[in-house]
Amino acid sequence: MASSNGKPAQEEGKPAAEGSIGGYESLHRLLEANLSPDLFQEASRLLLGLNCARPLEAISLPEATTTLAETHNFDVQAFRFSADKEFLRQPRLVRVGLIQNSIVVPTTCHFADQKKAIMDKIKSIINAAGGSGVNILCLQEAWTMPFAFCTREKKWCEFAEPVDGESTQFLQELAQKYNMVIVSPILERDVNHGETIWNTAVVIGNNGNIIGIHRKNHIPRVGDFNESTYYMEGNTGHPVFETAYGKIGVNICYGRHHPLNWLAFGLNGAEIVFNPSATVGELSEPMWPIEARNAAIANSYFVGSINRVGTEVFPNPFTSGDGKPQHADFGHFYGSSHFSAPDASCTPSLSRYRDGLIISDMDLNLCRQIKDKWAFRMTARYEMYASLLSEYLKPDFKPQVIVDPLINKRA
Numbered sequence: 519m520a521s522s523n524g525k526p527a528q529e530e531g532k533p534a535a536e537g538s539i540g541g542y543e544s545l546h547r548l549l550e551a552n553l554s555p556d557l558f559q560e561a562s563r564l565l566l567g568l569n570c571a572r573p574l575e576a577i578s579l580p581e582a583t584t585t586l587a588e589t590h591n592f593d594v595q596a597f598r599f600s601a602d603k604e605f606l607r608q609p610r611l612v613r614v615g616l617i618q619n620s621i622v623v624p625t626t627c628h629f630a631d632q633k634k635a636i637m638d639k640i641k642s643i644i645n646a647a648g649g650s651g652v653n654i655l656c657l658q659e660a661w662t663m664p665f666a667f668c669t670r671e672k673k674w675c676e677f678a679e680p681v682d683g684e685s686t687q688f689l690q691e692l693a694q695k696y697n698m699v700i701v702s703p704i705l706e707r708d709v710n711h712g713e714t715i716w717n718t719a720v721v722i723g724n725n726g727n728i729i730g731i732h733r734k735n736h737i738p739r740v741g742d743f744n745e746s747t748y749y750m751e752g753n754t755g756h757p758v759f760e761t762a763y764g765k766i767g768v769n770i771c772y773g774r775h776h777p778l779n780w781l782a783f784g785l786n787g788a789e790i791v792f793n794p795s796a797t798v799g800e801l802s803e804p805m806w807p808i809e810a811r812n813a814a815i816a817n818s819y820f821v822g823s824i825n826r827v828g829t830e831v832f833p834n835p836f837t838s839g840d841g842k843p844q845h846a847d848f849g850h851f852y853g854s855s856h857f858s859a860p861d862a863s864c865t866p867s868l869s870r871y872r873d874g875l876i877i878s879d880m881d882l883n884l885c886r887q888i889k890d891k892w893a894f895r896m897t898a899r900y901e902m903y904a905s906l907l908s909e910y911l912k913p914d915f916k917p918q919v920i921v922d923p924l925i926n927k928r929a
């Protein structure tokens with residue numbers, strides 16, 4: 519762990535935390551501690567971009583929030599995305615929060631104890647978000663449980679809950695208490711349709727009501743992500759939820775690799791799209807800072823990216839048909855939750871190994887301002903792609919390839 523004087527743990531004779539970057543919590547903190555202020559500012563400009571021609575502003579939070587963060591050992595960071603002042607519209611300011619967390623007790627414990635321990639921990643972080651005036655909060659994918667889908671064991675289905683089940687009721691109370699919209703990604707059990715299991719985000723309104731749900735559209739079939747053993751591709755399309763604070767969508771984890779999935783939320787008018795995730799370093803870390811940021815740029819909306827943290831070890835070793843020897847964990851979930859904005863700026867990331875709460879103020883006017891500036895939507899030529907896609911879906915589709923008639927001339 520990096521100490522408050524910015525030195526990595528090893529220099530102080532302490533072991534570096536598992537998942538740290540040479541003892542630092544994040545790349546940003548590593549750079550901050552090791553570059554001169556001028557160089558750090560320049561590196562930040564290149565890595566994070568500028569918002570309204572200025573470096574992204576950090577904002578201060580109530581003392582109670584920082585005290586909660588210290589007491590419960592979670593990282594907390596807060597920033598502001600501004601927009602230009604307009605003559606005819608007032609700013610549309612919203613405070614948004616993302617929570618990343620590790621599981622609390624071993625996966626061998628009683629399921630009820632595992633769930634309760636996570637809920638207890640999450641409550642402290644939600645209290646910090648609520649006490650900081652967060653308007654919309656999103657939790658990580660399948661937040662009530664370990665990400666046990668690597669195992670293919672069906673006993674983990676017991677964690678699935680109906681949309682209006684225990685975790686929703688728990689969050690409804692907090693949503694009402696803090697006048698806050700909460701997006702709650704859970705393993706859903708659809709009791710009205712033969713106990714079907716889905717990977718679902720429940721959107722709870724600031725009055726504690728359930729506004730609606732979205733079910734994960736794209737299910738991974740990569741590495742240890744054996745999720746297709748548990749649930750099918752979602753059947754809810756690309757809903758955008760008009761909340762008291764703005765129009766939001768939820769693109770669950772692996773959906774972030776699908777540009778059309780991002781696009782569809784944009785076409786339905788999303789101003790903020792959340793990407794609650796569970797992914798590990800070896801598989802996806804180089805993609806993590808790119809895909810969400812690109813989606814924010816391409817679709818002129820804000821993106822909140824959330825990844826769980828820590829290493830979750832399961833009772834029985836498993837293999838995943840990829841030739842690796844049997845193992846009992848997924849690898850390290852690298853946290854690194856952050857926000858991306860339509861103007862290509864983004865926040866630094868939360869810790870790579872600790873729980874965290876990242877908060878960002880955003881003026882939603884930026885979405886339209888960037889549409890006016892770059893005109894990506896206006897120039898998109900959707901009709902061209904609609905006709906290609908409808909041709910592609912036909913069994914007799916032939917790819918449009920023009921072969922060089924001289925291709926074999928030199929052979």
Ligand SMILES: NC(=O)NCCC(=O)O
Binds near residue numbers: 771773798801
């Ligand atoms: N949870 C999930 O869909 N993970 C897949 C791996 C990835 O997309 O990085």
